[in-house]
Amino acid sequence: MFLAEWTPETGWQDARVVPYGPLLLDPATAVLHYAQEIFEGLKAYTHADGSVWGFRPEANADRLQRSAHRLALPELPTDWFLGSIASLVAADRAWVPTGEERSLYLRPFMFASEVFLGVRPSQHVTYSVIASPAGAYFKAGLKPVDIWLSETFTRAGAGGTGAAKCGGNYAASLLPQQEAFQHGCEQVAFLDSVENRWVEELGGMNLYFVQSDGSIVTPELSGSILEGITRDSILTLARDLGHEVVERKVSIDEWRDGVASGQITEVFACGTAAVVTPVGRLAWNGGEVDCAKGEIGKVTADLRAALVDIQYGRAEDRHGWLTRLA
Ligand SMILES: *Cc1c(COP(=O)(O)O)cnc(C)c1O
Secondary structure, three states: EEEEEOOOOOOOEEEEOOOOOOOOOOEEHHHHHHHEEEEOOEEEOOOOOOOOOEEEEHHHHHHHHHHHHHHOOOOHHHHHHHHHHHHHHHHHHHHHOOOOOOEEEEEEEEEEEOOOOOOOOOOEEEEEEEEEEEEOOOOOEEEEEEEEEEOOOOOOOOOOOOOOOOEHHHHHHHHHHHHHHHHHOOOOEEEOOOOOOEEEEEOOEEEEEEEOOOOOEEEEOEEEEEOOHHHHHHHHHHHHHHEEEEEOOOOOHHHHHHHOOOEEEEEEEEEEEEEEEEEEEEEEEEEEEOOOOOOOOHHHHHHHHHHHHHHOOOOOOOOOOOOOOO
């Protein structure tokens, strides 16, 4: 694991790779009480020649800085972020898997490590990176996931922390996630907290809607939607494949009625962990629609292939998205 520490006096210091193991925390460590914590998620991919590559790690570095700003944590310089990833991958070289859809999942995170119960930004901060070999995210494979529409809970509010990748957002999504399981769904769709009308995203993935005319729509960034790097990459790849792509508000009625009328032909979710996953059923209290009928749609499949082919070095990296790590 990678570790580094920050204090206002020293700035970032003490960068080191040490054996993976427990952190010893004083019970009054600030993060345990006030949740001043942020994280990132990215993968390292082995190419056919044995080299190991990261996908847009600078974008993760940027986002970690934006998350840090929102949570009043110190920003980690981009070269420190990239150095932390490269040094851990070098140390864990033998753990980077090869083969179809396999990768080394990297989890950078930063938290308030000051021993202090007063409410103010922590004056001691710890940054760490851990890693784990990973296979496909959903055990079921590319079967469409069923989505529960949460009409009781929201994930993030206007002016809140929705655009920051912080643990607190996930804590708030766990109860609605349980509600989804109880209704036979794997994931939750959240609406905006003001009008309870506009589709935001899932608990950890952004959403796309494919229209019958071939154009593709994704909810515009509202300040409470997490700016996914996969979401951003799909914007570019879909245009490369000749689709018109529009970022705009999408209402829950447009989703429900669009699937029912055939105006929406495919829905998919995207994020680093699950890449691109077809969405099947949308269920809510009193009804459901299903646009996938158990299968992955053609546009979804093509976009997924375009993305993973770049990540695994099987297609030309036309946008300069890959960084060699080892
Ligand atoms: C991380 C995350 C995503 C996906 O972001 P990627 O950069 O594509 O992995 C989407 N929504 C939420 C809430 C997230 O935390």
